[in-house]
Amino acid sequence: MFKIVKRTEMAQGTVILNEIEAPLIARKAKPGQFVILKSHEEGERIPLTMAETDPVKGTITIIYMVVGKSTALFRDLKEGDGYQDVIGPLGRPTHVEKVGTVLCVGGGTGVAVLHPITRAMKEAGNNVICVIGARNKDLLILEDKMKTASDDLRVCTDDGSYGHHGFVTDIVKKVLAGEKVAQVVAIGPVPMMKAVSAVTKEFGVPTMVSLNPIMIDGTGMCGGCRVSVGGETKFACVDGPEFDGHKVNFDELMMRLRAYCDEEKQCYEGYCRLSDG
């Protein structure tokens, strides 16, 4: 069992942080890598990119939004409870080097994944500008940590309840128009990564995105996570999860993410009925 040593609720209980004892993974993990988790015997295997790792304490941290049955089951785990299986670190680590100014863009829980990458970019000596966004003020996470990790943090909300009123792309445009940016990193919901990539393409700035297709094994064995990048099929779990945002077929990714929407709904509704009564 992989014990949960710390559990925090964020964004009014819709987003959960679990710090999990996994010393072997904590020792090896690098920014951008993910783990596969399974909470119990009948559970499914879910991929989540690590938000933080502590090799000394031997822990890894994941932050996730409750969107279906599996994440609801994860939410129900208390401090001292544990995950039955945690596998990792998986995927290729983020390529980090000193390139000048790096613009990090995060949306929703993607900010959790963006945080370790942002920190690594800054530690590598880059000037780091960050833009983070959420639907509203209550759903915004990790603002303080992102502030510390970057040289300049801009915040926006879809409804204008905090920071800039509008999408992250508005600010990305503004930054790119005003400064010489060497590299953009965009992590968040697929439509957001698609929109940011479209903007950065106009400016000709290399853009890295972290993709989140459906996965089962996470070790390249099944091809469930296949994505089209530059017209070629790639397996996100071993070739990614990070890819060149200007080459990713986002529409296909969005389509494939909906493959099991009926089953997911059936599963979640069954779970909700059970927990209600």
Next chain:
Amino acid sequence: MAEKQAKPGRVPMPEQDPAVRRRNFEEVPTGYTAAMAQEEAARCLQCKKPGCVEGCPVQVDIPGFIRLLTEGDLTAAIRSIWQKNALPAVCGRVCPQEIQCEGKCILAKKGTPVAIGNLERFCADYERNHGTGALPPKADPTGKRVAVVGSGPSSLTVAGDLILKGHAVTVMEAFHKPGGVLVYGIPEFRLPKAIVAQEVNFLERLGATVECNMVVGRTVTLDELFEQGYDAVYLGVGAGLPRFMNIPGENLIGILSANEYLTRANLMKAYKFPEVDTPVPMGKNVTVLGAGNVAMDSARTAMRLGAEKVRIVYRRSREEMPARSAEIHHAEEEGIEFMLLTNPTRYIGDERGRLTGMQCLKMALGEPDASGRRRPVPIEGSEFELKTDLVIVAVGSGANPLLTQSTPELALNKWGYLITDPDTGKTSKKGVWAGGDIVTGAATVILAMGAGRAAADSIHKYLNWGW
């Protein structure tokens, strides 16, 4: 003077009725009773120079265990098998005995060979259900440590052999359950997962340690294993990289590799969804591409998941189908249709990106190719559309590069498989052996076990006398 005469026919193995079993996941052959096993065992002529042992890649003392079985000493019979084979319940079920032990049985020349596989299976099942639990004898501890990477058939064989020789063995598996292809690939109705768990538990009772969730190459590297004090490493990581056809539309929803389909159905038990949380697509009109054992397993799984129609589409003819004849026969009995000399050229989907059909070409057989099989050539103008809502791609698999990429000093051939010494399984890196599908490409369970046996002998020599 009447000589002992073998009875002509073998005792048939009882099976579930095809009309019933095609919709359930229970095992198809239901196994011998003790009386059936003894009747079949009595057919063995106890040859002085037994061909059957030669035909067995791990050289089980076949006449020996059959004699113990006829004498009624089942505990001794299973202990005799264990001396050479740690996975008898598996081998009795999935070995292609017709080309191995049974193919070399003297009775095969005149009539039907002794049902060695069925008898091996009976002994293992009897021990599991009614046995004494007594373990085979083990050598004194040598103080040497061996890491076995992967937990499929070749790895489990290495672990079984080395633990009996007194070495400390740790098996490292990337999945959350041990067994490799035995748990994620071969379906429940051919090999119940409880049996695989039991065989692994047997190794643990012998003293082996099994660590799951260990992705060697990621969680720990090969060099770190040596730093941690392992004296030798065996790589039995399999050929788990699925091949696709690379034709247009392949990423539509409803097209899965056989690896994904079978992993969902077997390892994740998606056939019990929503009782378990992992879903698997339920096709009504299912097409399986390929005609090997994996294709048969996929097709028969789809039928059990409630498909109305399941078709195998294969570009060559019946003669070239690589699956075991018993599997093809079982598939046909269960209502699987075969569309031969047919090759898909592109997939067709609807506006939601879901598969609705497949464009195909009819093929004809041309001249023999490098593999000696006649090469299929397309017949011009023979295009037609096939309606299908689920395609399972079972056209083979390649070498998974995850481990080999992180260990550049391991020599690979042009297909990414590990290069090893054919007799010993030694790789180009000192202290590292490999065997099974990561060396040969996708092959059979028993060939992987034979490779494991050779490597285990070589590792044992190395631990005693050096590289």
